[in-house]
Amino acid sequence: xxxxxxxxxxxxxxxxxxxxxxxxxxxxxxxxxxxxxxxxxxxxxxxxxxxxxxxxxxxxxxxxxxxxxxxxxxxxxxxxxxxxxxxxxxxxxxxxxxxxxxxxxxxxxxxxxxxxxxxxxxxxxxxxxxxxxxxxxxxxxxxxxxxxxxxxxxxxxxxxxxxxxxxxxxxxxxxxxxxxxxxxxxxxxxxxxxxxxxxxxxxxxxxxxxxxxxxxxxxxxxxxxxxxxxxxxxxxxxxxxxxxxxxxxxxxxxxxxxxxxxxxxxxxxxxxxxxxxxxxxxxxxxxxxxxxxxxxxxxxxxxxxx
Amino acid sequence: xxxxxxxxxxxxxxxxxxxxxxxxxxxxxxxxxxxxxxxxxxxxxxxxxxxxxxxxxxxxxxxxxxxxxxxxxxxxxxxxxxxxxxxxxxxxxxxxxxxxxxxxxxxxxxxxxxxxxxxxxxxxxxxxxxxxxxxxxxxxxxxxxxxxxxxxxxxxxxxxxxxxxxxxxxxxxxxxxxxxxxxxxxxxxxxxxxxxxxxxxxxxxxxxxxxxxxxxxxxxxxxxxxxxxxxxxxxxxxxxxxxxxxxxxxxxxxxxxxxxxxxxxxxxxxxxxxxxxxxxxxxxxxxxxxxxxxxxxxxxxxxxxxxxxxxxxxxxxxxxxxxxxxxxxxxxxxxxxxxxxxxxxxxxxxxxxxxxxxxxxxxxxxxxxxxxxxxxxxxxxxxxxxxxxxxxxxxxxxxxxxxxxxxxxxxxxxxxxxxxxxxxxxxxxxxxxxx
Numbered sequence: 001x002x003x004x005x006x007x008x009x010x011x012x013x014x015x016x017x018x019x020x021x022x023x024x025x026x027x028x029x030x031x032x033x034x035x036x037x038x039x040x041x042x043x044x045x046x047x048x049x050x051x052x053x054x055x056x057x058x059x060x061x062x063x064x065x066x067x068x069x070x071x072x073x074x075x076x077x078x079x080x081x082x083x084x085x086x087x088x089x090x091x092x093x094x095x096x097x098x099x100x101x102x103x104x105x106x107x108x109x110x111x112x113x114x115x116x117x118x119x120x121x122x123x124x125x126x127x128x129x130x131x132x133x134x135x136x137x138x139x140x141x142x143x144x145x146x147x148x149x150x151x152x153x154x155x156x157x158x159x160x161x162x163x164x165x166x167x168x169x170x171x172x173x174x175x176x177x178x179x180x181x182x183x184x185x186x187x188x189x190x191x192x193x194x195x196x197x198x199x200x201x202x203x204x205x206x207x208x209x210x211x212x213x214x215x216x217x218x219x220x221x222x223x224x225x226x227x228x229x230x231x232x233x234x235x236x237x238x239x240x241x242x243x244x245x246x247x248x249x250x251x252x253x254x255x256x257x258x259x260x261x262x263x264x265x266x267x268x269x270x271x272x273x274x275x276x277x278x279x280x281x282x283x284x285x286x287x288x289x290x291x292x293x294x295x296x297x298x299x300x301x302x303x304x305x306x
Numbered sequence: 307x308x309x310x311x312x313x314x315x316x317x318x319x320x321x322x323x324x325x326x327x328x329x330x331x332x333x334x335x336x337x338x339x340x341x342x343x344x345x346x347x348x349x350x351x352x353x354x355x356x357x358x359x360x361x362x363x364x365x366x367x368x369x370x371x372x373x374x375x376x377x378x379x380x381x382x383x384x385x386x387x388x389x390x391x392x393x394x395x396x397x398x399x400x401x402x403x404x405x406x407x408x409x410x411x412x413x414x415x416x417x418x419x420x421x422x423x424x425x426x427x428x429x430x431x432x433x434x435x436x437x438x439x440x441x442x443x444x445x446x447x448x449x450x451x452x453x454x455x456x457x458x459x460x461x462x463x464x465x466x467x468x469x470x471x472x473x474x475x476x477x478x479x480x481x482x483x484x485x486x487x488x489x490x491x492x493x494x495x496x497x498x499x500x501x502x503x504x505x506x507x508x509x510x511x512x513x514x515x516x517x518x519x520x521x522x523x524x525x526x527x528x529x530x531x532x533x534x535x536x537x538x539x540x541x542x543x544x545x546x547x548x549x550x551x552x553x554x555x556x557x558x559x560x561x562x563x564x565x566x567x568x569x570x571x572x573x574x575x576x577x578x579x580x581x582x583x584x585x586x587x588x589x590x591x592x593x594x595x596x597x598x599x600x601x602x603x604x605x606x607x608x609x610x611x612x613x614x615x616x617x618x619x620x621x622x623x624x625x626x627x628x629x630x631x632x633x634x635x636x637x638x639x640x641x642x643x644x645x646x647x648x649x650x651x652x653x654x655x656x657x658x659x660x661x662x663x664x665x666x667x668x669x670x671x672x673x674x675x676x677x678x679x680x681x682x683x684x685x686x687x688x689x690x691x692x693x694x695x696x697x698x699x700x701x702x703x704x705x706x707x708x709x710x711x712x713x714x715x716x717x718x719x720x721x722x723x724x725x726x727x728x729x730x731x732x733x734x735x736x737x738x739x740x741x
Contacts (some may be wrong), residue, residue: 034677037701037718056345065342072340074639076661090701094718097704098638098663110365148341149334152638153366157330157337160365164358205317214347217318217354224315226360235367238339255314 021063025070033075038083038091048082049073052146078147085130085140099155106156110163120166124159201276204262208255216251223248324355333363632687634672636665642674644688654688666706666713673713675703681715696723 026046035045052073057066083091103124108117130140145154209217215237222233223244230248234241256277263273328336328349335341336349353360633645640661643651656662662676672684674691679699682691701719708714715723 068342072335072342077638090718093720094663094702094704097716097718102638106366106368109368144330146329146331148331149336149338150638153334153338153368154330156366156368157334157362160362161330163365164361201313202317205314209314209317209321214350214354218350218360220314221318221354221357222360222364225319226357226364228364232364232367236337236363238337259314 022066025067029070029073029075033079035075035079035083038079038088038094040079040083040086040088044082045079048078049075052078052148055146056148073147074150075147077151078145081142081145081147081151084128085142087138099152102152103155103159106159110156110159120159120163124155124162127162198276200263200266200268201259204259204266207262208258211258212251212255216247219244219247220251220255318354321355324351326352327356327359328352333359333366337363337367632667634665634667634688636662636674640676642688656682656684656688656691657693663702663704664706664716666708668708673706673708675706675715677702679703679717696725699723 026049029049030042030045033040033045035042049070053066053069056069061069080091080095084095103121104118106117107119107121107124108114111117111120124141127141130138130142141158145151149157209220212220219233219237222228222236223230230241230244234244237244259277260270260273263276264270268276325348332341332345332349336346336353339346341349353363633648635643635645635651637643640663642654642656642662642665644654645651656674657680660676660680660682662674662680662682664675666673667687670685670687672688673681673694674684675681679696679701681694681696681699681703683694684691696715698721699715699717700721701717703715704718705716706713707716711726713725715721715725717723
């Protein structure tokens with residue numbers, strides 16, 4: 001997995017996947033992409049494919065993996081995005097015809113506000129066009145699109161990132177007057193009361209969590225830490241919310257069982273282990289009551305004090 | 307919902323972020339489930355520990371209710387009853403219809419069955435007929451089932467004993483005609499105007515079951531005489547062809563006195579016969595008004611109606627979809643989708659290897675345009691599609707609009723082409739104006 005901070009521009013084909021089959025494959029993808037319609041030369045398109053391969057394929061990638069990766073690319077949208085980044089007029093017309101309204105819709109959906117959503121989408125348009133100059137060259141954000149997912153989905157993701165960044169920057173710039181008006185100026189810092197926890201319990205919980213598959217941990221974190229609804233979690237995984245509901249029920253029971261087993265292994269009796277967990281649950285209940293009392297205005301990024 | 311312990315939450319929140327943040331491409335591909343298994347696992351492992359990326363994924367996940375809809379221009383957003391309400395409503399209606407049908411039909415059938423049983427016991431068709439006539443004429447018989455509509459029919463039929471005798475006479479006459487072989491088509495057609503049911507019944511012996519139903523249907527709308535005739539026809543159903551032929555004369559008998567000025571009973575039949583011969587296209591409407599009695603309009607009509615209604619085509623099903631409630635969209639990868647409720651979207655197969663970029667619907671009419679000027683047209687809400695080559699189109703079709711009687715096509719090369727709706731017939735569309 002790559003950091004994705006900057007677009008990678010390797011000048012050589014991806015290592016380990018060179019050969020005539022790759023040329024044939026690139027030729028097919030070139031035809032599929034209709035890149036010629038946007039005035040994108042074949043050589044330039046092949047260079048873009050090589051760039052994608054260098055970014056996502058490990059050096060020792062097998063030809064099968066490389067083929068699977070290249071075949072999974074949205075080459076038509078990749079060509080469109082790169083042609084737009086290169087300033088091709090017709091590509092922009094197609095782009096606007098296809099995504100303009102969708103982008104505004106996405107902006108509204110993310111910001112949950114008409115004006116903010118439009119502002120968000122407008123600012124992204126500026127970035128997509130490339131107002132920023134680097135080395136005297138206009139740099140479009142579309143250069144970062146690699147065709148792994150749909151262009152529409154990518155635009156939504158970029159909008160979401162932009163929204164979060166803006167929210168944070170606005171949050172940092174809240175004036176003292178505003179804070180005073182909101183009545184939080186002199187609010188006491190909410191501090192978690194330190195709980196004396198048996199280190200064996202911590203270790204057991206860590207071990208139980210680590211033993212879970214990544215998807216299960218993601219579900220637990222989304223539901224319990226981010227306070228997402230079942231439907232929201234389900235949508236991100238592309239499953240029905242009842243599946244998430246069942247999974248959560250199973251996971252919590254499984255987690256408890258694993259923690260108990262781990263505590264017993266670490267020298268506790270069964271009864272001691274259950275008491276340790278029960279004490280923890282009592283703390284949790286008290287804590288929930290306290291949180292409900294003070295959380296009159298839910299912060300969207302409650303768990304992200306960074 | 308069972309909660310996890312506070313400690314588990316705390317440990318999850320304190321867990322170090324696994325690996326670098328995935329870029330927007332990977333997060334998008336993760337959401338769209340187009341990542342390889344290994345990559346997906348890596349992304350999930352990161353997401354499990356990174357609240358920022360979880361936030362982005364959640365925000366960027368499209369809500370299905372926010373799908374862009376391509377509705378018919380000028381129509382309001384359809385907000386009908388939700389699907390579950392419609393579904394249960396349909397079930398309740400169906401149950402109510404069946405219950406009403408059973409309540410109405412059960413007494414009749416009981417009486418008919420009883421009469422048929424008695425007729426069968428008699429062993430002789432004439433006896434059976436006579437017995438049936440007597441039954442009808444004597445409603446107080448112990449074998450009759452007590453039923454309000456049936457007793458009313460019997461009461462109506464009581465004064466018609468003389469007509470039963472007439473029927474018997476006409477049966478004999480009919481048998482003689484049969485023996486003489488006087489059954490040519492022209493004569494039957496000629497006599498059809500005067501006595502269509504009997505002609506119809508004589509024409510097709512194979513449709514005997516339908517005939518008895520037809521007799522009942524005719525009788526149902528034709529007062530006491532026709533009701534009686536229908537009843538006797540129903541009695542004959544249990545017997546052989548002779549009986550059915552004889553009893554089929556009943557409507558004609560009932561009609562006989564009113565020959566110069568047709569009575570309501572033959573009107574139905576005559577009209578049905580005319581429809582069968584001259585306007586079979588009107589069959590569905592007729593079929594709806596008298597369910598189960600298609601053959602009341604004669605074998606010709608029944609045959610045609612059966613031929614036209616037997617294959618339930620996809621076109622017909624699509625045509626039944628209410629266009630005002632349909633929503634349309636084109637996905638980012640160029641597929642056309644349709645939804646009845648905005649929640650569940652299904653692919654509509656239009657054309658392989660064509661990526662669609664624009665779509666517009668106007669009632670049942672739908673146009674989809676895409677790469678390289680491809681334009682497809684459906685007249686039945688997406689049931690079937692046909693290509694509509696448009697001359698002088700350069701580039702992809704990126705927008706479609708309907709304005710009045712004009713379809714307005716915008717292409718990626720900057721063209722705007724207007725086409726009249728009327729040209730979406732058999733010939734390729736030609737742009738009357740292009741700018």
